[in-house]
Amino acid sequence: MRFSYLEHVEREILPTIEILWEISRTFHGDSDAYVGEYYQLIRELAEHHRGQTEHEKLTAICRAFYRELGFSEAPESHLSAKRILLDRVISYRTGLPIAMAVLLQEALAYAGLQAELVDFPGYPLLRCDDDQRSYFIDPCNGRLLENEQVRERFSELTDDGHDFAWELLVGAEQKTILVRYLTDLKHAFIQDRAFANALTTVHMLLTLLPNDPYEIRDRGYVLEELDCPQAAVDDYQYFVEQCPDDPSAQLLRLQLETWAAPQPILH
Template sequence: MRFSYLEHVAHEILPTIEIVWEISRTFHSDSDQYVSDYYQQIREMTHKHEALTGIEKLQAVIQDFYFELGFSDAPEPAVGAQRILLDRVISYRTGLPISLALLLQETAAYAGIQTDLVDFPGYPLLRFDFEQQSYFVDPLHGELLEGHQVQERFEDVTEDALDFSWDMFEAADQKTILMRYLTELKHAMIHDREFANALTVVHMLLAISPDDPYEIRDRGYVLEELDCQQAAVDDYQYFVEQCPDDPSAQLLRLQLETWAAPQHVLH
């Protein structure tokens, strides 16, 4: 299974949003309908802000995104893929922060505002630089944060386990964004027990990071759930060899030993 649009993300040949649209198309044949509707709406919406500039224009776009278009956080404590795949987020108007951040970033771009996605602990933020000051948008509900607020939030989220540094708030590269997005999607597919789709997502992740032992381990789990035990064995063995000290490696060793033991049939 190959995904050519994911194989060169380290070189950032394609825009991130175009890649995420392609991911949606993989799972939904009607994806383009929702994408087309979204672009029509944001073109009409952002046209009215042409006279504004800087932070005022950003605030106007945020207001429209969350109130006129009605985007909001996913209501469920454990979300499904429909809250992550962008075409369904557009349809339902609810999604995880990373999906909302990607859509808000594209909406801002259509208004002529350049923002960057920051790989913040917990969930990503959007960064906007204007007149030698950085502002951050919380994609959960559109709150605009200044530097000291971001630092306070960082300390709360990390519980002071990490030292704060502004170097952490540079724009995330495309690989980081897509790995985070696809990881959320993988977890949602597994939670919903959509294992065939989860396998597709794992293959997408491996297209970006081919030798990642943790993704290979997760592929083994999904294959096991799909009753492909021998293929799962190969993936589990690879993980155990590559990450022998990982806490899950010991459990997998025991599982592999159980599978390898002769089965006694009682008559």
């Protein structure tokens, strides 16, 4: 499988949002209708708040995104692809934080505000800078977080050995965002037992992370679920060779030995 829109991510030629629209189109033929609807909404939102100061605009767009447009955090405790793929998040008006962050980022951009995704522990935050300070936005609800709230959240979600520093809260590279997004999508398709779509997503990840042993291991699992045992064996064998000390390699080694053992003939 070839995904040309993922092949030049290192150079960040395409905007991240355009790549995510393409990912949605891969799985849904009706994506463009939802994309068009969304841009109509955020154009009207930007027009309504024209002439405000940057801070007024920031708070107004964040509030309107959740109250007027009706977006909210996904209610389920388990992953589902319809809460990650942007076209379905627009349709259902609810999604996981990374999807909400990207959509809110685009709404802010249409209002003339530049926001960056920060690869924060737990889930990404949005960062919007002006001349005097930085604002951090929680994509689950649009709240602007105070500096102390950001610091406390970091401490809660990281090990004791990680020291907080504001230098960590820089905008993430496009590749980092896409790997995080596609990893969530892969796990969601597996949860949904949509293994053919999960396989497509693994191939997307391997476009970004060629020969990554963990993605190849996951491809093996998906292939096994799709009744392609020989292809799964090849992927599992590669992982075991590349990551012999990984705990999952021990289990896979036993599984490979079981598969290789001659099966008794029943008469």
